[in-house]
Amino acid sequence: MRKGIELYSFKEIERIRRACQIVAEVLHILAENVKPGVTPWDLEMIAREETKKRGAKPAFLNYRPPFHRDPYPAALCVSINDEVVHGLPKKDRVIEEGDLVSIDFGVIIDGYAGDSAITVPVGRITEDRERLMRATKEALERAVAKAKAGNWLSEIVETIHSTAEEYGVYPVLRYGGHGIGRKVHEEPFVPNNRKDLGKKDVKLRQGMVIAIEPMFALGTEETIQDGDGWTVRTKDGSPSAHFEHTVAVTKDGPMILTEI
Ligand code: MF3
Ligand code: CO
Numbered sequence: 001m002r003k004g005i006e007l008y009s010f011k012e013i014e015r016i017r018r019a020c021q022i023v024a025e026v027l028h029i030l031a032e033n034v035k036p037g038v039t040p041w042d043l044e045m046i047a048r049e050e051t052k053k054r055g056a057k058p059a060f061l062n063y064r065p066p067f068h069r070d071p072y073p074a075a076l077c078v079s080i081n082d083e084v085v086h087g088l089p090k091k092d093r094v095i096e097e098g099d100l101v102s103i104d105f106g107v108i109i110d111g112y113a114g115d116s117a118i119t120v121p122v123g124r125i126t127e128d129r130e131r132l133m134r135a136t137k138e139a140l141e142r143a144v145a146k147a148k149a150g151n152w153l154s155e156i157v158e159t160i161h162s163t164a165e166e167y168g169v170y171p172v173l174r175y176g177g178h179g180i181g182r183k184v185h186e187e188p189f190v191p192n193n194r195k196d197l198g199k200k201d202v203k204l205r206q207g208m209v210i211a212i213e214p215m216f217a218l219g220t221e222e223t224i225q226d227g228d229g230w231t232v233r234t235k236d237g238s239p240s241a242h243f244e245h246t247v248a249v250t251k252d253g254p255m256i257l258t259e260i
Helices: 010-033 040-053 127-145 153-167
Strands: 076-080 083-085 100-109 112-121 176-179 186-191 209-212 215-217 223-225 232-234 240-242 245-250 253-256
Touching: 010 040, 010 100, 010 112, 010 245, 040 076, 040 100, 083 100, 083 215, 083 240, 100 127, 100 240, 112 127, 112 240, 112 245, 127 153, 127 209, 127 215, 127 240, 127 245, 127 253, 153 186, 186 209
Parallel strands: none
Antiparallel strands: 076 083, 076 100, 083 232, 100 112, 176 186, 176 209, 209 245, 215 240, 223 232, 245 253
8 A cells, every 4th residue: 555545466456346347337228228208217227237237235335434424325326418427316306308317326346346438429419518528538538557566646637627627627626536445435635626635646556446537527627515415516506528548557557447
């Protein structure tokens, strides 16, 4: 352990990968079920069932993250349009054509965790929303490519932030990625906005496993907390997108664990 950052062996990374593969499979099924008329709670039920089938446990359900007072009450975060992250899956919200539905999901199996998120467009979406999605996906891809031993964490942050600028969208403040492995949230914090970079940088080393998760919004980097205590929204009501992969820093470079 170095500065509180865990380093994982090849064998352990294989176990993290098992968790990540289940996350990817379930997210794939969920994406196919995102349609007008479906509620976030319907997706929650599918996620629980598909996780159980695979012998895993939802990582977020009843888990108290380090940034919150209370345990999270669901397996999924479903964040629609102006909801950025940690959206509580509701029974009374209906998904509609044109929506951007972000689904964030994690599992634990055999003592190891995996975490991933996707944003699914519902039917036809506006060009602005299309650009926002492309920017966020592109930022994740470019950031993953930087997850190499010897690179600095700040290079990942800079890549994410500058990709947002290139597309004319905003990297939200205060929320970001994290180390992951035996626990869902480990050191280091991986900001999306360069204003959130601390004074100390972190050099990436072989054996680190991090979740990289750009969250971009169309009109602002500022967010507000919804009255439900969890859901985070954009301050200006503009839509947002979120993509996340769990990535291992290996001797052969970055390895995306949450890709099928
Ligand atoms: N991927 C999200 C994150 O890292 C999932 C958190 S869910 C919660 O913040 F349970 F921790 F809320
Ligand atoms: Co995460």
